[in-house]
Amino acid sequence: MSLIEEMNQRALELGVPLGVHLDVTYRCNERCVHCYLDHEDHGELTTSEIKDVLNQLADAGTFFLTLSGGEVLMRRDFFEILEHARKLQFNVRIKTNGVMIHEAEAQRMRALGVEQVQISVYSHRPAVHDAITKLPGSLKRSVDAIRFIKSQGLKVTIANVLMTANTGDHAGVQALARELGATYTLDPTITPKMDGDTSILNLRIPGAELESVFHNEALVGNVEEFCAPPPTPGDDVLDGYPCSAGHTAAYITPYGDVFPCVQFPLPSGNVRRQRFLDIWRNSPELNEVRSIHAKDLPVCSTCSHVGTCTRCPGLAYMEGSMRGPSTADCEKSFRRTGIPSANMLRKAGAHARVPLVQIQSLTL
Amino acid sequence: MSDRYIARSTEIAARILGGEMMIMSAVDSTFFTLNEVATAVWQAADGRTPLSEIVVRAVCDQFEVDPEVARADVDAFVDELSRHGILLVSDRPFDNASSGPGEAA
Ligand code: SF4
Ligand code: SF4
Numbered sequence: 115m116s117l118i119e120e121m122n123q124r125a126l127e128l129g130v131p132l133g134v135h136l137d138v139t140y141r142c143n144e145r146c147v148h149c150y151l152d153h154e155d156h157g158e159l160t161t162s163e164i165k166d167v168l169n170q171l172a173d174a175g176t177f178f179l180t181l182s183g184g185e186v187l188m189r190r191d192f193f194e195i196l197e198h199a200r201k202l203q204f205n206v207r208i209k210t211n212g213v214m215i216h217e218a219e220a221q222r223m224r225a226l227g228v229e230q231v232q233i234s235v236y237s238h239r240p241a242v243h244d245a246i247t248k249l250p251g252s253l254k255r256s257v258d259a260i261r262f263i264k265s266q267g268l269k270v271t272i273a274n275v276l277m278t279a280n281t282g283d284h285a286g287v288q289a290l291a292r293e294l295g296a297t298y299t300l301d302p303t304i305t306p307k308m309d310g311d312t313s314i315l316n317l318r319i320p321g322a323e324l325e326s327v328f329h330n331e332a333l334v335g336n337v338e339e340f341c342a343p344p345p346t347p348g349d350d351v352l353d354g355y356p357c358s359a360g361h362t363a364a365y366i367t368p369y370g371d372v373f374p375c376v377q378f379p380l381p382s383g384n385v386r387r388q389r390f391l392d393i394w395r396n397s398p399e400l401n402e403v404r405s406i407h408a409k410d411l412p413v414c415s416t417c418s419h420v421g422t423c424t425r426c427p428g429l430a431y432m433e434g435s436m437r438g439p440s441t442a443d444c445e446k447s448f449r450r451t452g453i454p455s456a457n458m459l460r461k462a463g464a465h466a467r468v469p470l471v472q473i474q475s476l477t478l
Numbered sequence: 479m480s481d482r483y484i485a486r487s488t489e490i491a492a493r494i495l496g497g498e499m500m501i502m503s504a505v506d507s508t509f510f511t512l513n514e515v516a517t518a519v520w521q522a523a524d525g526r527t528p529l530s531e532i533v534v535r536a537v538c539d540q541f542e543v544d545p546e547v548a549r550a551d552v553d554a555f556v557d558e559l560s561r562h563g564i565l566l567v568s569d570r571p572f573d574n575a576s577s578g579p580g581e582a583a
Binding site: 117118120121124125128130132172175176177200203204205206227228229230267269 | 488489490491492493494495496500502504505507509510511
């Protein structure tokens with residue numbers, strides 16, 4: 115167990131919210147086609163409210179703080195917030211599109227001891243990237259920002275969300291990341307909008323494409339290992355928790371709402387009405403999330419993938435039940451290993467007269 | 479040995495978890511945890527108090543450790559953390575307490 119894993123384990127035992135993701139705004143200067151947010155300002159936390167929340171998080175034991183949005187730099191007080199966060203000695207990671215970062219901003223981030231900056235890049239081709247962000251010239255500005263930040267000696271991660279519009283461009287973005295000295299991560303997950311609108315899900319890459327991503331050594335490393343059939347789940351798996359959401363991690367919206375995770379919009383309280391620690395310790399919603407072990411998941415507990423699946427309880431919640439399967443993760447487990455999930459088999463059984471096209475097509 | 483002064487770097491993140499200090503360097507993402515004794519030294523690293531005094535007040539008085547043993551352990555610990563840029567060490571007090579090197583650095 116690495117030292118960080120040990121600390122995570124200790125935080126879990128002590129009930130400490132070790133990592134908190136705070137979106138300081140939902141406003142943005144890009145209009146990405148796959149974005150799940152409403153960019154209107156519906157009454158963001160003020161500077162002093164955010165500082166107070168940060169004080170409360172430091173007292174609660176939070177160590178990893180992700181500042182994100184929207185676009186963080188749409189807030190004029192962003193550096194004031196950042197300075198306060200660093201005074202409180204959080205490990206700060208910033209997620210941004212980089213469009214408003216020039217040399218001065220990069221220098222400031224370095225001087226304030228930011229640990230790393232994550233910037234979204236959708237393609238190495240300006241026409242494709244800019245068509246996704248709907249902001250002409252945005253690829254150039256994001257790449258310039260990466261150069262400014264790297265020249266300050268800061269770590270940069272390029273996050274490459276994969277969707278129908280940029281399916282073939284991951285190799286190009288990976289090469290760009292190498293050239294810029296940035297770490298590359300690929301994310302094939304498109305999530306429903308916060309208001310439940312699922313229309314953007316049709317931007318998800320088709321299953322066959324997902325399969326080729328999972329079998330691409332440049333993206334996953336050891337393909338044989340990555341795509342290996344799941345081992346039979348033992349008691350440790352069935353007694354385990356799905357993920358850190360609500361256990362050692364929490365999410366706070368620009369309006370002060372507390373969720374278990376940015377991808378798990380279960381309203382659990384609001385820091386404008388309650389102290390963060392009260393919500394963290396006593397919210398019935400967070401306590402319900404914490405009470406769920408893998409063995410309590412009616413479908414997933416019967417699934418051979420349960421020990422290795424990336425099942426996101428947040429996506430499951432958005433599909434209707436935090437105890438249910440997450441179809442997007444079923445698809446991933448299936449495309450990775452070729453073995454249908456319990457959820458797929460159940461659905462196929464429920465529609466017995468429909469041929470198992472989904473499953474058969476995979477064995478081709 | 480002449481006395482030394484220690485100050486916490488501004489480029490680190492730190493938090494106490496269950497009595498132990500977690501520290502991560504923003505420079506190279508090295509992650510440390512300090513035991514109770516080291517945490518006490520860390521917290522006393524204000525850039526102004528001589529290390530010999532920190533050893534007495536934060537270590538010997540609190541943890542009933544022999545002064546010579548404590549001094550050797552603390553010196554080793556300070557050297558280790560300063561190698562990673564997590565503690566700043568100087569033979570003169572720092573200008574800004576615990577906020578990085580002043581003229582002395
Ligand atoms: S699995 Fe989903 S809910 Fe859990 S931490 Fe990951 S994104 Fe959040
Ligand atoms: S593959 Fe689907 S059914 Fe199986 S554990 Fe994952 S989410 Fe649950």
